[in-house]
Amino acid sequence: MSILVNKDTKVIVQGFTGSEGTFHAEQCLAYGTNIVGGVTPNKGGQEHLGKPVFNTVKDAVEATGATVSMVFVPPAFVADAVMEAADAGIELAVIITEGAPVRDMQMAKAYAVKHGMKTIGPNCPGIITAEECKIGIMPGNIFKKGNVGLISKSGTLTYEGANQVVKEGYGITTAVGIGGDPIIGLSYKQLLPMFEADPETEAIVMIGEIGGDLEIQAAKLIKEQITKPVVAFIAGQTAPKGKRMGHAGAIVSGSAGTAKEKMDALEAAGVKVVVSPADIGKAVKEVLSK
Amino acid sequence: MNIHEYQAKQIFAQYGVPTPRGIVANTPEEAVKAAHELGGSIWVVKAQIHAGGRGLGGGVKLAKSVEEVEQLAREILGMTLVTHQTGPEGKLVQKVYIEEGADIKDELYLGVVLDRAKEMPVIMASTEGGMEIEKVAEETPEKIVKVAVDPSIGFQGFHGRELVFGLGITDKNEQRKFIDFASKLFKVYMEKDAELIEINPLIKTGAGDFLALDGKMGFDDSALYRHPEIEEMRDISEEDPDEREASQYGLSYIALDGEIGCMVNGAGLAMGTMDTINYMGGTPANFLDVGGKANAETVAKGFEIILKNPNVKAIFVNIFGGIVRCDRIANGILEATKMVDVHVPVVVRLDGTNAEEAAEILSNANIENVIPATDLADGAKKAVEAAKGAK
Numbered sequence: 071m072s073i074l075v076n077k078d079t080k081v082i083v084q085g086f087t088g089s090e091g092t093f094h095a096e097q098c099l100a101y102g103t104n105i106v107g108g109v110t111p112n113k114g115g116q117e118h119l120g121k122p123v124f125n126t127v128k129d130a131v132e133a134t135g136a137t138v139s140m141v142f143v144p145p146a147f148v149a150d151a152v153m154e155a156a157d158a159g160i161e162l163a164v165i166i167t168e169g170a171p172v173r174d175m176q177m178a179k180a181y182a183v184k185h186g187m188k189t190i191g192p193n194c195p196g197i198i199t200a201e202e203c204k205i206g207i208m209p210g211n212i213f214k215k216g217n218v219g220l221i222s223k224s225g226t227l228t229y230e231g232a233n234q235v236v237k238e239g240y241g242i243t244t245a246v247g248i249g250g251d252p253i254i255g256l257s258y259k260q261l262l263p264m265f266e267a268d269p270e271t272e273a274i275v276m277i278g279e280i281g282g283d284l285e286i287q288a289a290k291l292i293k294e295q296i297t298k299p300v301v302a303f304i305a306g307q308t309a310p311k312g313k314r315m316g317h318a319g320a321i322v323s324g325s326a327g328t329a330k331e332k333m334d335a336l337e338a339a340g341v342k343v344v345v346s347p348a349d350i351g352k353a354v355k356e357v358l359s360k
Numbered sequence: 361m362n363i364h365e366y367q368a369k370q371i372f373a374q375y376g377v378p379t380p381r382g383i384v385a386n387t388p389e390e391a392v393k394a395a396h397e398l399g400g401s402i403w404v405v406k407a408q409i410h411a412g413g414r415g416l417g418g419g420v421k422l423a424k425s426v427e428e429v430e431q432l433a434r435e436i437l438g439m440t441l442v443t444h445q446t447g448p449e450g451k452l453v454q455k456v457y458i459e460e461g462a463d464i465k466d467e468l469y470l471g472v473v474l475d476r477a478k479e480m481p482v483i484m485a486s487t488e489g490g491m492e493i494e495k496v497a498e499e500t501p502e503k504i505v506k507v508a509v510d511p512s513i514g515f516q517g518f519h520g521r522e523l524v525f526g527l528g529i530t531d532k533n534e535q536r537k538f539i540d541f542a543s544k545l546f547k548v549y550m551e552k553d554a555e556l557i558e559i560n561p562l563i564k565t566g567a568g569d570f571l572a573l574d575g576k577m578g579f580d581d582s583a584l585y586r587h588p589e590i591e592e593m594r595d596i597s598e599e600d601p602d603e604r605e606a607s608q609y610g611l612s613y614i615a616l617d618g619e620i621g622c623m624v625n626g627a628g629l630a631m632g633t634m635d636t637i638n639y640m641g642g643t644p645a646n647f648l649d650v651g652g653k654a655n656a657e658t659v660a661k662g663f664e665i666i667l668k669n670p671n672v673k674a675i676f677v678n679i680f681g682g683i684v685r686c687d688r689i690a691n692g693i694l695e696a697t698k699m700v701d702v703h704v705p706v707v708v709r710l711d712g713t714n715a716e717e718a719a720e721i722l723s724n725a726n727i728e729n730v731i732p733a734t735d736l737a738d739g740a741k742k743a744v745e746a747a748k749g750a751k
Contacts, residue, residue: 145582146585146586169582170582171553171580171582171583171586172474172553172555172580172582172583173511173550173553173580173583174583176474176479176480176511177511177512179479180479180510180512207682208682209681209682209712209713211713212682212712222628223628224626224627224628224629224631224632225626225628225682226624226625226626226628226629226680226682227626227628227629227632229680229682229712230629230632230680230711230736233680233711233712250627250628252474252476253474253476253479277628279627279628279631280631282476282477283476283477287477303632305628305629305631305632305635306631306634306635307634307635307638308616308631308634308635308637308638308644309631309634309647310614310616312445313614313647315614315627315630315631315647316612316626316627316628316630316631316647316649317627317628318580318581318582319476320627320631325494325498329635345635345639346632346635346636346639346640346736346737346740347629347632347635347636347736348636348735348736348737348740349737
């Protein structure tokens with residue numbers, strides 16, 4: 071078991087024939103992801119990486135029955151692409167694109183929600199169900215199958231966390247990189263209950279960072295609904311106020327969104343909070359051997 | 361990206377958001393000319409820097425004659441203004457804004473920001489103008505009226521009514537004027553892809569008119585490509601030169617006041633590395649994300665920028681190779697050390713794809729200053745030790 075995606079998930083790629091789309095679609099295919107086609111306007115009818123190319127998402131969904139789209143469309147056009155996916159009945163759009171204008175994502179997300187389409191990202195590494203289905207840009211070989219679910223705002227911290235979990239002798243069910251933009255799709259609040267309901271997931275790692283209050287909302291939800299052990303790390307304890315730390319959403323404004331308030335809230339909710347990401351693996355071992 | 365007050369007011373004027381008349385000046389002579397052009401008998405001379413608290417810092421002064429305008433412009437231009445937002449080093453004032461005096465009856469606050477939880481813009485208004493809004497939010501949150509506006513319907517009449525009744529504006533004429541003001545400001549926010557607009561204070565004059573006495577605007581960097589007119593307003597002298605240089609090479613750099621330089625791929629891991637150094641008893645000298653495509657050139661540039669900081673006693677390179685293979689990064693680091701004179705110890709931790717080959721490359725190269733580390737904890741520890749040893 072896993073959450074959201076597995077080996078049977080039919081995936082299309084928007085921005086299929088571009089350089090990023092091509093490179094990563096190839097890697098995903100090699101990992102075993104069931105990519106059934108892709109979309110690039112004016113290239114419909116062609117074949118790319120051995121899969122059919124369509125002009126529109128509607129055509130692709132009709133012909134292939136795809137339910138998930140991996141989006142590599144450039145930032146200026148990404149909102150359009152996401153809304154097209156929602157309109158065509160896609161159930162989950164995984165948006166890898168970095169640098170999408172906030173106003174565009176606001177509109178695209180509102181439209182997706184209205185159409186019942188889930189979104190992950192933008193500006194994220196994607197989602198991977200270990201040894202079954204990789205929809206994104208993460209190095210697949212790190213993610214060995216196991217019993218730990220992972221949710222992270224940061225790409226490389228996702229790899230760091232998964233790698234430590236594996237080195238401790240455990241593995242990953244599904245890992246989701248939710249992205250660090252101010253407006254993102256699925257976050258802790260939606261994903262934690264999915265991991266709670268997944269029989270194979272026995273512990274959850276959540277990696278957050280400064281800015282916004284998603285981690286605070288997560289703490290509240292964990293206290294009320296999550297019975298499985300949760301390990302958390304919040305990046306940016308040493309970040310200066312008012313400075314944007316790489317991610318568009320990683321900024322402490324005034325006194326809100328600090329690492330400390332998030333760590334305190336999570337700790338109060340019974341989460342095992344680590345001060346350094348170097349301790350994620352050890353902490354997972356500790357909560358799982360209890 | 362942020363702009364100056366005078367630039368924000370230029371944008372306001374284009375949208376019919378009322379402001380006092382004013383002219384920007386680079387020299388005392390220009391200031392005098394501006395005062396003559398504006399006419400009247402009272403002017404305000406305002407330092408133009410990208411920071412709040414200018415009044416308290418002595419950067420905003422009232423002049424009652426043209427001679428006084430000249431004298432104040434002479435004082436303020438070239439001064440290093442220190443406010444609670446500039447840091448102790450302050451900011452050099454290179455421009456002043458000469459504005460006509462206004463008849464202030466009440467001071468209000470009006471701002472538009474993104475409400476991340478609601479995922480839509482929120483208009484914030486308060487009767488406590490002139491005060492720091494964070495302080496008002498903390499001490500008297502009931503004095504802030506918040507109205508979220510769904511962009512798909514835009515600013516409607518009810519949004520306006522919630523604002524004026526929330527602020528206690530009872531005069532019908534004033535209500536109409538304030539609603540018009542707020543609706544125009546919201547239009548500016550949306551159409552210019554602003555990240556933040558703040559007017560503090562927004563004043564009510566004796567005649568019952570509302571005017572933006574101050575103006576602060578920040579923009580979504582990701583949307584600047586469609587606003588060349590905003591990009592043109594960029595004032596490079598307000599930006600940190602090292603941060604700017606780094607960004608030209610696709611690096612994201614922020615200077616801090618510690619001793620251990622950091623070079624990391626990924627923003628989250630970069631912050632996590634700083635946190636780990638701190639946890640191990642050291643102090644990070646910077647945040648540096650080399651991005652997903654770390655190669656010899658970007659690594660060399662990273663070393664160069666880190667080493668500009670004289671406080672740096674050691675460098676910790678922490679790369680988690682994903683799609684990019686670690687052996688390539690190891691070779692990149694070796695090349696980079698030839699391109700840049702790295703005179704402090706460099707602890708290198710490479711993990712992920714082909715990490716073992718990478719470790720071999722580094723140990724075979726046997727460079728004096730390069731210390732390999734096995735994982736994040738080991739690397740941070742060795743970097744802290746190296747920095748202490750270098751003292």
